[in-house]
Amino acid sequence: MPRFMGFVKMAEGIGTPPKALFDAMDVYIGERAASGVFLDxxxxxxxEDAVNFVVSGGEVTQHDGPYAEAKEVIGGWSLLKYDTVEEAVADQRRFAELHAEHWPEVTVISTLRQISDGPEVPED
Structure with missing residues (x-):
């Protein structure tokens, strides 16, 4: 069964989502947790407390937040399991629709990515 990672990107510092979205998400996530789709x-x-480690030229540097140049940040994540890719895409659309319905004044980007069972190791 394919696994997926869902991400929600939004502008930094846009405030707390409305209670209606929290309520809708409680129902949405509860249904998916009960069916085994929502894993975590x-x-x-x-x-403001984020830490990035940048590897460049064989060196590692640490950069502490906040990041003034960040226009969008990942505001949430989910680990999901579906029978098919099509089912995952349709359900991620429903997730995005809940945001459009209950928090229409913000721009949210809902991203779905399939998790690799790899890694695909290069051959010598």
């Missing part, structure tokens, strides 16, 4: 997930704090 949650919201993320802002970048």
């Amino acid at each position: 997930g949650g919201g993320l704090y802002g970048t």
Whole structure:
């Protein structure tokens, strides 16, 4: 059964979502958890305490948040399991529609990516 990662990207510092969205998401996630689709997930704090490690030229540097150049940040994530890719895409659309319905004044990007069972190791 394919597994997927869902991400929600939005502008930093846009405030707390309305209670109606929280209520709708409780129902949505509860149904998917009961059916075994929703495995785990949650919201993320802002970048004020984030830490990035950048690898470049064989060196590692640490960059602490907040990041003034960040226009959009990942605000939440989910780990999901579906029978088919088509089912996953349709359900991610429903997730996005809940945001459009209950928090229409913000721009949210809902991303779905399939998790690799790899890694695909290069041959010598």
